[in-house]
């Protein structure tokens with residue numbers, strides 16, 4: 051049974067349609083990465099999936115008792131607030147110290163328990179947010195640009211941690227990423243969003259497809275190519291077997 055399935059989802063913010071007629075699903079244990087230009091609705095999709103936003107149209111079905119863990123794109127914490135990592139994990143609900151420690155260990159942040167939140171590096175902060183998302187033993191972990199601001203070794207380490215967590219906990223993962231090289235190696239499926247689902251498929255299949263070159267470009271500037279790909283590929287393919295879908 052699918053963990054979550056959205057059909058024909060349309061979402062508007064401040065009267066503007068941000069997502070139109072989006073179909074999206076996540077199966078147990080898979081890692082799905084969402085790519086797309088700035089403002090293409092990636093965060094909005096995640097926030098709709100967790101139930102923070104309500105779609106204008108369409109439906110979202112969740113597995114009964116689905117446990118979600120969400121790592122937001124940004125979280126501002128007042129630097130003057132004397133808040134340790136351990137206490138942060140106990141907000142808003144108090145949790146046992148052992149439970150907090152287990153989640154921090156799982157997230158690769160086991161030594162940070164007594165550190166002030168304000169002193170953490172970007173990578174450490176993300177791991178603490180990850181630990182917080184793991185407290186509820188999620189079936190589905192949603193991460194909104196979790197490696198933003200991290201250097202390349204830092205984000206590679208973070209993604210390795212995610213893969214380990216998936217392997218250990220068996221949870222599915224949906225993440226938004228601008229790091230297209232990572233997308234290719236760490237995902238079971240890539241979904242390209244631009245207000246609607248432009249294309250999706252297994253990374254290997256996408257990599258073989260002509261559309262891939264238009265989508266990702268060459269070298270490390272793939273993120274720029276993403277802007278240009280929109281209507282530069284045709285949509286008359288039928289890879290029913292290898293599952294490269296194109297929807298406009």
Ligand SMILES: Nc1ncnc2c1ncn2[C@@H]1O[C@H](COP(=O)(O)OP(=O)(O)OP(=O)(O)O)[C@@H](O)[C@H]1O
Nearest residue numbers: 063064066068086087088089090091092093094095
């Ligand atoms: N609270 C809001 N009210 C009105 N419009 C919003 C709001 N939040 C986002 N938007 C708009 O919705 C669109 C999609 O935003 P969203 O944050 O989902 O994009 P994104 O793909 O995650 O972008 P980025 O890569 O820059 O994080 C943008 O045009 C944005 O300006």
